[in-house]
Structures are given as C-alpha cells and as structure tokens.
Amino acid sequence: MSAYETVTSQTHHQFPFDAPDTDLIIRACDDTDFRVHKVIIGVASPIFRDMFTCPLPMQTQAAEDSDTFFDGLPVVKVTEGSEILTYLLSFCYFGLLKSAFKEWDNLEEASLIIHAACKYEMDALLRHTTHRLLLVAEANPELALRAFAIACRFNLQDAAGKAAKLT
Numbered sequence: 194m195s196a197y198e199t200v201t202s203q204t205h206h207q208f209p210f211d212a213p214d215t216d217l218i219i220r221a222c223d224d225t226d227f228r229v230h231k232v233i234i235g236v237a238s239p240i241f242r243d244m245f246t247c248p249l250p251m252q253t254q255a256a257e258d259s260d261t262f263f264d265g266l267p268v269v270k271v272t273e274g275s276e277i278l279t280y281l282l283s284f285c286y287f288g289l290l291k292s293a294f295k296e297w298d299n300l301e302e303a304s305l306i307i308h309a310a311c312k313y314e315m316d317a318l319l320r321h322t323t324h325r326l327l328l329v330a331e332a333n334p335e336l337a338l339r340a341f342a343i344a345c346r347f348n349l350q351d352a353a354g355k356a357a358k359l360t
Contacts, residue, residue: 209286217245218268219282225275226263227282237285238313244269277305284318300326300336304343311347323352330359 215228235242262268271278280302283289303326310319323344330340337359344353 210282216266218263218266219278220268220270221275221278222270222272223274225278226268227275227278228266229282229285233285234282237317238315240313273305273309276302277309280306281309281313281315281318284315284321288317300329300339300343303329303340304346307343307347307349319349323349327352327355327359330356334359 210227210229212228212230215230217229217231217234219227219229219234221227231241231245235245273281303322306322307319307326309315310322326340326343330337337356341353341356341360344350344356
C-alpha cells in the first residue's frame with residue numbers, strides 16, 4: 194500500500210484545512226482529509242519537507258484509478274487520527290494548539306501529540322507541548338508522575354527532571 198492513496202468516503206476538515214488553494218491532502222487514519230499547503234507543513238516538519246522533495250505520483254488517469262489523488266491533489270495517508278492532526282496542523286498554521294490544556298486530565302492527548310511531534314521532528318511543537326505538559330503537572334500534582342513517565346518515554350530529560358521534582 195502506498196503512502197499516497199484515497200478512498201471514496203472521507204470527511205473533510207473545516208477551516209483552514211478546506212481551502213481551495215491547497216496543494217496536498219493529508220488523510221488521517223479515520224479518513225478525515227486536511228487540505229494543506231506543502232510549504233507551511235514543510236517549514237514546520239523536516240520529515241514532511243523531505244517527503245515533498247521526493248517525486249509525487251503524476252496525476253494521470255492511471256493515478257486516479259490507483260487512488261493516489263483526490264480532487265486533483267496528491268494524498269498522504271498518516272497513522273494519526275484527525276484529533277491529533279488538528280493539533281499538529283493548527284500549530285503549523287497558527288503557532289498554537291487548539292485546546293485548553295486544562296482539559297488534559299489524563300495527559301493521553303499530551304502523550305499522543307508529543308509522539309507525533311517527535312515522529313515528524315516538529316521541534317517547536319515538541320517544546321510547546323512539553324512546556325504545557327509541565328504546566329498541567331504543576332497545576333495538578335496528581336498528574337506529575339504521569340508527566341514524568343511521558344517525558345521519560347520520549348527521552349525528554351529536562352522535562353523528566355522537572356516533573357520528577359513535582360512528584
């Protein structure tokens with residue numbers, strides 16, 4: 194199975210990921226489409242930037258038949274769900290995450306975002322999310338041990354040290 198593919202039943206994400214002037218579709222594992230600009234995503238992630246230097250399939254009838262394009266745009270399918278992609282792409286476009294971190298009561302979203310930030314080498318997002326993870330742990334000491342475990346899992350030594358002091 195190719196990294197570039199389409200299916201016939203997808204959900205299209207809303208603003209800003211539905212703009213008509215985009216040049217790529219990123220498809221979440223739950224078949225939600227995010228129409229994005231390669232240049233914006235490439236600036237935020239060297240992994241995506243490098244991916245875009247590889248030749249994309251040509252848009253021909255054969256490519257349409259092989260499900261590599263949708264609405265004339267190449268499709269990159271990723272393993273993250275639409276909720277996590279919303280966080281990642283919102284950070285790429287706006288420099289912020291789309292939720293109030295006070296809602297992180299079990300820190301699972303933080304862990305998933307940190308995992309994706311590491312995977313796509315999104316250093317600014319990783320720093321931002323790690324900082325917010327520690328703020329949540331400071332505000333709720335019951336979560337400090339979980340924050341420590343997340344920092345250790347992703348080898349975030351400074352954050353692990355800070356979280357350990359909160360336990």
